Amino acid sequence: MASGHPDAEGTNREGERPEPTGGTVEAEATVDETSGVELERTLSLSGALSIGIGTMIGAGIFVFPGLAAGRAGPAAALSFAIGAVVALLVALPASELATAMPRSGGGYYFISRGLGSLAGTVVGISLWLGLVFASAFYLVGFGSYAAGVMAELGLSLGFDPVIAFGVVFGVFLTALSMTGTENAAKLQNGVVGLLLVILTVFLSYGGLDAVGVFGGQRAAESFAPFGTMPVFTTAALVFTSYLGFAQVATVAGEIKQPGRNLPLAMVGSVVIVGVLYVVTIFVATSAFTSDQLSGFGETAMVEVARSLIGPVGAVAILVAGLLATVSSANASILSSSRALFAISRDALFPKRAGVVNLRYGTPHVALLLAGVPVVVLVASGAVEVLAEVASFLHLVMYGLICVALIALRRDEPDWYDPSFRVPGYPVVPILGAAASFALIGFMQFLSQVVGVALMVAAAGWYYYYARDVTLKGEL
Amino acid sequence: MLRALVPVEVLEGETVPQGVVDLLGGADVVVLGYHVIPEQTTPEQARLSFEERATAKLDEIAAAFADAGGAVDTRLVFTHDEAQTFDRVADEDGFDIVVHLNPAMTDDDLLVALHGSVAAERIGSVVGTLVGDSETNVHLLEVAGPDADTLNLLDRAESALLDTGIDPGRLTTDRVETETPIRTISEAAQDVDAVVMGERAPNWQELVFGDFEERVAEASLGAVLVVRPEAAVEDEADDDA
Numbered sequence: 001m002a003s004g005h006p007d008a009e010g011t012n013r014e015g016e017r018p019e020p021t022g023g024t025v026e027a028e029a030t031v032d033e034t035s036g037v038e039l040e041r042t043l044s045l046s047g048a049l050s051i052g053i054g055t056m057i058g059a060g061i062f063v064f065p066g067l068a069a070g071r072a073g074p075a076a077a078l079s080f081a082i083g084a085v086v087a088l089l090v091a092l093p094a095s096e097l098a099t100a101m102p103r104s105g106g107g108y109y110f111i112s113r114g115l116g117s118l119a120g121t122v123v124g125i126s127l128w129l130g131l132v133f134a135s136a137f138y139l140v141g142f143g144s145y146a147a148g149v150m151a152e153l154g155l156s157l158g159f160d161p162v163i164a165f166g167v168v169f170g171v172f173l174t175a176l177s178m179t180g181t182e183n184a185a186k187l188q189n190g191v192v193g194l195l196l197v198i199l200t201v202f203l204s205y206g207g208l209d210a211v212g213v214f215g216g217q218r219a220a221e222s223f224a225p226f227g228t229m230p231v232f233t234t235a236a237l238v239f240t241s242y243l244g245f246a247q248v249a250t251v252a253g254e255i256k257q258p259g260r261n262l263p264l265a266m267v268g269s270v271v272i273v274g275v276l277y278v279v280t281i282f283v284a285t286s287a288f289t290s291d292q293l294s295g296f297g298e299t300a301m302v303e304v305a306r307s308l309i310g311p312v313g314a315v316a317i318l319v320a321g322l323l324a325t326v327s328s329a330n331a332s333i334l335s336s337s338r339a340l341f342a343i344s345r346d347a348l349f350p351k352r353a354g355v356v357n358l359r360y361g362t363p364h365v366a367l368l369l370a371g372v373p374v375v376v377l378v379a380s381g382a383v384e385v386l387a388e389v390a391s392f393l394h395l396v397m398y399g400l401i402c403v404a405l406i407a408l409r410r411d412e413p414d415w416y417d418p419s420f421r422v423p424g425y426p427v428v429p430i431l432g433a434a435a436s437f438a439l440i441g442f443m444q445f446l447s448q449v450v451g452v453a454l455m456v457a458a459a460g461w462y463y464y465y466a467r468d469v470t471l472k473g474e475l
Numbered sequence: 476m477l478r479a480l481v482p483v484e485v486l487e488g489e490t491v492p493q494g495v496v497d498l499l500g501g502a503d504v505v506v507l508g509y510h511v512i513p514e515q516t517t518p519e520q521a522r523l524s525f526e527e528r529a530t531a532k533l534d535e536i537a538a539a540f541a542d543a544g545g546a547v548d549t550r551l552v553f554t555h556d557e558a559q560t561f562d563r564v565a566d567e568d569g570f571d572i573v574v575h576l577n578p579a580m581t582d583d584d585l586l587v588a589l590h591g592s593v594a595a596e597r598i599g600s601v602v603g604t605l606v607g608d609s610e611t612n613v614h615l616l617e618v619a620g621p622d623a624d625t626l627n628l629l630d631r632a633e634s635a636l637l638d639t640g641i642d643p644g645r646l647t648t649d650r651v652e653t654e655t656p657i658r659t660i661s662e663a664a665q666d667v668d669a670v671v672m673g674e675r676a677p678n679w680q681e682l683v684f685g686d687f688e689e690r691v692a693e694a695s696l697g698a699v700l701v702v703r704p705e706a707a708v709e710d711e712a713d714d715d716a
Contacts, residue, residue, distance in 0.1 A: 254518065254555070341519075361515075
């Protein structure tokens with residue numbers, strides 16, 4: 001138990017108490033010590049970056065360009081840029097909190113300690129479900145690419161294979177993570193590296209082509225053919241492409257030298273993918289009109305690659321799309337299970353949810369609680385709603401992260417000693433909170449209804465199950 | 476007193492053979508219980524589920540060392556990467572020996588395999604201190620590559636070993652040249668109870684159980700004891716100063 005830090009208190013409906021954590025963590029720590037047991041931190045900066053980028057890149061590049069261009073025209077590039085700015089405004093405060101509290105659960109942990117257990121429960125459950133929605137969305141994207149491969153090979157199944165592929169892979173990924181596959185992280189690092197290479201080559205060529213170096217034909221179109229409003233609604237839609245930096249925070253308890261690596265991984269992954277997204281949209285809208293892109297749907301980038309580079313390009317992007325969407329879905333299921341663990345550790349959710357089985361060493365209950373709803377949601381096939389609900393639930397957390405930062409800074413507990421302090425305080429967190437909440441306002445009505453309903457349900461759960469648990473200000 | 480680190484994969488049913496307990500009887504032993512968890516699981520989560528069981532197993536092992544008359548401490552680690560853990564712990568506490576367990580072992584015969592750029596004097600004196608007045612026989616074997624003639628590992632190790640005062644009658648020496656050192660050492664290890672090797676200079680291979688030690692351990696029946704260079708201990712002292 002950490003000296004001088006009060007531990008969280010109270011019991012939930014089943015009489016379970018929050019587990020004590022190990023107190024403060026040094027900025028250079030490579031191991032934590034909790035009641036005499038050592039917990040090794042093994043994730044390096046590149047591993048953390050790969051989680052962030054790997055989660056994000058699947059959506060922004062391989063699913064959204066067609067949908068976004070169909071809504072906002074070439075100005076969709078601006079929508080992605082807006083998303084990047086909002087994400088950065090949150091990533092900076094989140095980095096400060098993460099260096100002060102590098103613990104499993106990320107945003108949930110910061111908010112439960114900064115704002116108390118009601119906000120904590122709502123955010124924790126939102127994070128779990130937000131990642132479930134995100135994962136389902138990536139799997140529908142995966143289904144689109146798998147269907148694209150079938151089409152490319154001239155195979156026909158007699159039914160629309162998109163949902164079927166998504167469901168099958170959802171089941172497959174869940175089963176795989178429950179059996180504790182080894183080397184999935186190494187594979188993920190390799191996949192992310194390969195994707196970055198493919199994209200850099202493709203986008204450099206496409207970018208040069210778009211500015212006329214190779215004398216190709218530009219699709220002539222005004223920048224914002226549908227007006228200004230769609231730029232913002234599209235920004236709200238595509239914000240799902242920026243959720244990955246929060247996943248970095250959910251594994252904060254496993255990152256080496258958290259004081260240095262957490263801010264670099266969170267801010268760095270947003271900057272890297274933000275640049276890639278904006279260039280992607282620029283290349284795509286230079287090659288085709290927004291009507292054409294919209295018609296291509298989720299796999300628009302395949303057609304862009306085909307027109308720029310030919311069949312080889314189309315195949316490369318198809319393969320890249322399969323890898324990217326799977327890696328995003330997988331990373332999200334894993335983060336979702338960590339979010340569940342974090343709330344069950346704090347007695348806001350039954351402890352059973354976080355139990356690890358000895359045979360495989362995996363938290364099978366938490367993985368099922370993430371994987372099963374993912375598969376159900378994939379079956380709905382509602383890409384845009386899935387994406388927006390995922391963003392909604394994350395944006396609430398992002399807004400509250402900024403609020404929690406302000407709350408902690410105004411009345412700093414003894415243990416609050418972040419090694420990274422957000423520049424431009426308090427402007428950055430205030431803007432971050434305002435932008436996060438504002439972006440929710442630009443979503444479809446259905447997404448807002450689903451999002452609000454889930455949060456109300458989470459609050460109801462808190463009053464039913466865990467109203468006596470106090471976490472605020474405890475470490 | 477010699478400090479020995481004994482990592483035990485405690486929840487996988489790994490135990491410490493009596494031979495290792497006897498061999499390390501005179502050393503200051505730290506039993507490092509470790510459990511490798513898959514990336515789906517956080518170390519903290521594994522601790523909540525497994526700490527009790529792991530601690531109980533560790534206490535049993537510690538009791539065995541205590542019965543043999545040694546000073547023993549235990550540590551418990553949950554990790555995604557055991558190599559990183561061994562390195563960290565070995566460096567933190569200035570251990571002289573790190574032990575790689577294998578299932579079967581008595582402590583009658585010890586093979587000391589000298590190969591590559593290892594600190595031969597250091598190995599000799601550590602082994603001499605380790606076996607002390609026991610009955611254990613020591614076979615010094617220099618495994619030389621075609622270009623390693625100038626190192627004179629065998630003589631350096633032997634004189635350091637004899638300086639510790641052990642009975643020369645318990646000592647045999649031999650020297651072989653080979654291009655396949657791992658196979659040679661492993662074959663020689665078949666006839667003895669445990670192998671002692673030196674940790675090689677940390678250039679490209681910094682791990683306590685690097686590839687080389689790992690492969691010898693896989694091919695051997697008994698434990699592999701890696702003698703750490705003295706420099707690590709001095710660094711530790713500098714850090715503390």
